[in-house]
Amino acid sequence: MNRTTLAATALPFALIGLAYVLPQPTATDHTAACTREGRFGNPDDRSMFYTCEAHRGDGGDLTRSDFQCPPAELWSSEAKTCLQLWQLPQG
Numbered sequence: 001m002n003r004t005t006l007a008a009t010a011l012p013f014a015l016i017g018l019a020y021v022l023p024q025p026t027a028t029d030h031t032a033a034c035t036r037e038g039r040f041g042n043p044d045d046r047s048m049f050y051t052c053e054a055h056r057g058d059g060g061d062l063t064r065s066d067f068q069c070p071p072a073e074l075w076s077s078e079a080k081t082c083l084q085l086w087q088l089p090q091g
Contacts, residue, residue: 034062041075049075
């Protein structure tokens with residue numbers, strides 16, 4: 001198998017792997033309305049978080065987008081990001 005064929009074969013698997021590393025958007029759940037911009041953990045599921053963003057730049061009409069943390073990671077309210085289990089603060 002030459003390098004071109006090997007690279008063409010490996011590329012789809014690399015892209016699939018990348019999809020599992022990046023947070024994945026999920027269906028929007030409007031259970032908690034956005035009251036300010038930022039990133040927030042889902043109080044019912046630590047493997048989920050959501051962002052609230054104003055798209056016009058004036059702070060009004062906030063849009064909520066829900067995300068799933070990558071496998072084996074949970075949301076850290078202190079770090080405002082998903083962390084691997086060994087990285088989470090103890091306590």
